[in-house]
Amino acid sequence: MSNDFLTQNQQNVRRKNFLIIATLIVLIVVTFVMSMNTGVIKLTPMEVIRTLFGQGDAQQQLILFQFRLPRIVIGVLVGMGLAIAGAVLQGISKNALADPGILGINAGAGLAVMLYISFFPTTKSVPVYLLPVLAFIGAGLTAVLIYSLSYKRHEGITPMRLILTGVAVAAGISSAMIVLTLRLTPENYQFVATWLAGSIWGSNWRFVLSLLPWLLILFPFIYMKSRVLNILNLGEVTSIGLGASIEKERRWLLAASVGLAGASVSVSGGIGFVGLIAPHLARQLVGANHQFLLPTSALLGGFLVLLADTVGRSILEPSEIPAGIVVAVFGAPYFLFLLARLKE
Amino acid sequence: MTASTGVEGLSDIAELQKQSHPIRGIVALILGVIGLVFAIGLAISLGAADISLSTVWTAITQFSPELTTHQIIHDIRLPRVLGAALVGASFAVAGAIMQGMTRNPLADSGLLGLNSGAAFMLAVCFAFFPGMPYMYLILWSFVGAGLGVAIVYGVGSLSKGGLTPMRLVLAGAAVSALLGALGEGIALYYRIGQDLAFWYAGGVSGTMWSHLRILSPWILVAMIGALMLSRSITLLSLGEEIAIGLGQRTVVVKVWGMVIVLILAGAAVSVVGAVGFVGLIVPHFTRYIVGHDYRWIIACSLVYGALLVVLADLVARTINPPYETPIGALIALIGVPFFLYLARKGGKEL
Numbered sequence: 001m002s003n004d005f006l007t008q009n010q011q012n013v014r015r016k017n018f019l020i021i022a023t024l025i026v027l028i029v030v031t032f033v034m035s036m037n038t039g040v041i042k043l044t045p046m047e048v049i050r051t052l053f054g055q056g057d058a059q060q061q062l063i064l065f066q067f068r069l070p071r072i073v074i075g076v077l078v079g080m081g082l083a084i085a086g087a088v089l090q091g092i093s094k095n096a097l098a099d100p101g102i103l104g105i106n107a108g109a110g111l112a113v114m115l116y117i118s119f120f121p122t123t124k125s126v127p128v129y130l131l132p133v134l135a136f137i138g139a140g141l142t143a144v145l146i147y148s149l150s151y152k153r154h155e156g157i158t159p160m161r162l163i164l165t166g167v168a169v170a171a172g173i174s175s176a177m178i179v180l181t182l183r184l185t186p187e188n189y190q191f192v193a194t195w196l197a198g199s200i201w202g203s204n205w206r207f208v209l210s211l212l213p214w215l216l217i218l219f220p221f222i223y224m225k226s227r228v229l230n231i232l233n234l235g236e237v238t239s240i241g242l243g244a245s246i247e248k249e250r251r252w253l254l255a256a257s258v259g260l261a262g263a264s265v266s267v268s269g270g271i272g273f274v275g276l277i278a279p280h281l282a283r284q285l286v287g288a289n290h291q292f293l294l295p296t297s298a299l300l301g302g303f304l305v306l307l308a309d310t311v312g313r314s315i316l317e318p319s320e321i322p323a324g325i326v327v328a329v330f331g332a333p334y335f336l337f338l339l340a341r342l343k344e
Numbered sequence: 345m346t347a348s349t350g351v352e353g354l355s356d357i358a359e360l361q362k363q364s365h366p367i368r369g370i371v372a373l374i375l376g377v378i379g380l381v382f383a384i385g386l387a388i389s390l391g392a393a394d395i396s397l398s399t400v401w402t403a404i405t406q407f408s409p410e411l412t413t414h415q416i417i418h419d420i421r422l423p424r425v426l427g428a429a430l431v432g433a434s435f436a437v438a439g440a441i442m443q444g445m446t447r448n449p450l451a452d453s454g455l456l457g458l459n460s461g462a463a464f465m466l467a468v469c470f471a472f473f474p475g476m477p478y479m480y481l482i483l484w485s486f487v488g489a490g491l492g493v494a495i496v497y498g499v500g501s502l503s504k505g506g507l508t509p510m511r512l513v514l515a516g517a518a519v520s521a522l523l524g525a526l527g528e529g530i531a532l533y534y535r536i537g538q539d540l541a542f543w544y545a546g547g548v549s550g551t552m553w554s555h556l557r558i559l560s561p562w563i564l565v566a567m568i569g570a571l572m573l574s575r576s577i578t579l580l581s582l583g584e585e586i587a588i589g590l591g592q593r594t595v596v597v598k599v600w601g602m603v604i605v606l607i608l609a610g611a612a613v614s615v616v617g618a619v620g621f622v623g624l625i626v627p628h629f630t631r632y633i634v635g636h637d638y639r640w641i642i643a644c645s646l647v648y649g650a651l652l653v654v655l656a657d658l659v660a661r662t663i664n665p666p667y668e669t670p671i672g673a674l675i676a677l678i679g680v681p682f683f684l685y686l687a688r689k690g691g692k693e694l
Contacts, residue, residue, distance in 0.1 A: 097514060101521075102514075102517065149684055150688075152688065160510045161687060161688065163510065163513075163514065164450075164510065164513055164683075164684075164687035165684060165687060167513055167514070167517050168680050168683045168684050168687065169680070169684075170517075171620065171676060171679075171680055171683075172676055172677075172680035175670070175672055175673035175676040175677075176673065178670050178672065178673055179669060179670060179673050182667070182670065183667070193528075193531075193532065272521055273521075316533065319533055321529050321532070321533070322529070322532065324525070325525045325526070325528060325529040325532075328521055328522060328524075328525035329522065329525055329526065329529075332518045332519070332521050332522030332525070333522065335514075335518045336495070336499045336515060336518050336519070339499055339503070339511060339514055339515055339518070340499050340500075340502040340503045341503075341504075342503075342511075
């Protein structure tokens with residue numbers, strides 16, 4: 001009897017969660033159409049939809065497919081990547097405030113890309129497929145550095161030390177970046193500064209293609225591990241009892257999340273706080289089960305970046321505000337709010 | 345620091361460190377002043393054109409405007425070095441006061457959001473009121489510093505567990521990110537990004553006599569205030585209850601302390617931009633040497649902070665000529681490992 005009730009309850013939760021996911025998809029599609037609508041040349045939503053199905057004229061097709069669509073797609077993908085990376089980091093560190101930006105991983109990826117740009121300054125000919133690889137290496141080295149600096153014998157890693165170390169390493173990396181920016185010519189500087197501020201700058205299909213393989217491999221991998229993440233959430237003692245070889249799983253998941261963050265940063269620069277906000281909101285919507293938490297975080301992340309990019313492009317037309325700045329302006333207060341509520 | 349060597353000796357050493365060491369204080373102060381004078385002389389004499397120390401001396405004592413070397417010293421190097429000394433002293437004393445008042449080993453104007461607040465306000469002034477006189481720039485950077493610290497403290501006071509070191513650092517990081525993003529947005533929109541970056545990172549190179557004339561009264565008054573307040577800060581650093589028990593009006597002390605910190609950090613940021621870690625490193629160093637009496641800590645922080653930044657500036661312009669390496673980056677080179685060390689210790693020694 002009680003068993004039936006439980007499954008009934010679970011079914012309700014499932015139904016509610018699927019409904020939330022469906023709503024998010026609808027929201028993304030609506031913002032998508034709105035975003036395609038934003039820009040110097042106005043197209044009505046109807047024109048946008050007609051052009052998408054191959055019914056538009058040449059000019060409309062050019063604007064949509066060559067300029068707006070790749071940028072929007074990149075925004076959504078980057079948001080998804082960062083959100084999943086944040087969800088995984090929060091899951092494996094059991095720290096509600098973990099985020100690739102706060103932990104310094106974005107900074108490491110940014111430094112690697114920036115080193116490359118400043119030594120091979122011809123931004124036009126940068127082989128874009130190399131950028132995510134470089135960013136991954138930079139992010140990976142930074143993650144290893146932070147991990148080993150915050151590791152203490154007999155105590156392992158405490159969340160507080162991990163975060164403090166991340167903040168310090170990020171500070172160190174940003175000062176290295178300041179040294180590099182001063183060497184740049186004004187044109188390159190404007191490029192790098194805009195990129196670092198989190199503008200979806202490299203908006204053409206090549207960037208989409210350079211980002212996509214990473215997501216296509218790492219998303220399913222992480223999703224398959226959602227059970228492991230659930231177990232890790234239960235706490236060390238329980239999860240050892242359940243037989244998960246924690247350290248190994250944790251390292252794989254960490255590597256996957258570093259890969260996602262690195263690849264996203266290489267295309268979009270440092271969009272902070274997405275990896276923090278999206279999983280938090282998702283947890284409030286669908287609960288802590290990673291089977292739902294991961295897809296919901298991804299959708300929320302994609303939605304947030306898309307919305308931020310659309311807002312950034314439209315509030316001060318014809319100038320643009322990088323999406324990263326828009327996200328930070330809303331994300332930092334949310335972070336402060338979480339910080340104030342958090343019990344230590 | 346030696347306190348962590350043996351467990352049984354720990355309380356004794358902590359007891360010992362709580363006491364003040366006036367003799368060590370005097371020795372440290374004298375050595376610091378000698379070092380500072382020497383460093384200033386060195387910083388004036390070394391550069392694109394090397395000038396002998398004796399010329400430096402005559403240029404200061406018997407200035408003759410016809411000589412080129414005297415002019416270089418008088419117009420470029422001297423204000424720059426004095427600017428570095430003022431900035432270093434200000435950041436260090438501000439850090440010492442904050443660490444004493446909050447009993448927080450990680451307190452520093454950079455980590456508390458003061459520096460980024462001041463820098464943000466300066467970006468606003470650069471963008472919307474280009475050519476604003478320096479006097480008003482400084483006043484606005486005090487306001488900005490106040491804005492930054494108000495947000496960080498606001499978050500701390502709204503929290504259940506109070507302003508713990510970790511919460512402080514994270515709130516400071518978030519506030520810095522927020523104000524940094526806003527400043528960056530303004531800079532990108534008005535295309536003043538590289539100007540600002542040069543000015544943030546350019547350190548004290550642009551310091552002129554006119555700046556010093558406006559700055560030094562503020563800093564001087566704040567320093568005197570800091571020294572007058574130092575006894576009360578020692579009491580406060582023992583814990584709020586103890587300070588109240590000893591008859592101290594802690595609110596008054598905290599308000600004055602905060603005003604002094606805002607003036608010092610705001611003034612320093614208006615010269616060098618958001619340079620962090622000076623206020624973190626120097627007070628720890630001096631506390632290690634002179635013990636826990638803030639009269640000595642503040643006096644020594646003043647001298648050693650000046651020494652640190654004068655030396656950092658000297659290295660910044662000689663390490664890789666003709667480029668100037670940003671001072672902030674150089675100090676981060678020492679500051680980041682030191683911060684990591686403090687974070688590992690978990691802030692046990694305050």
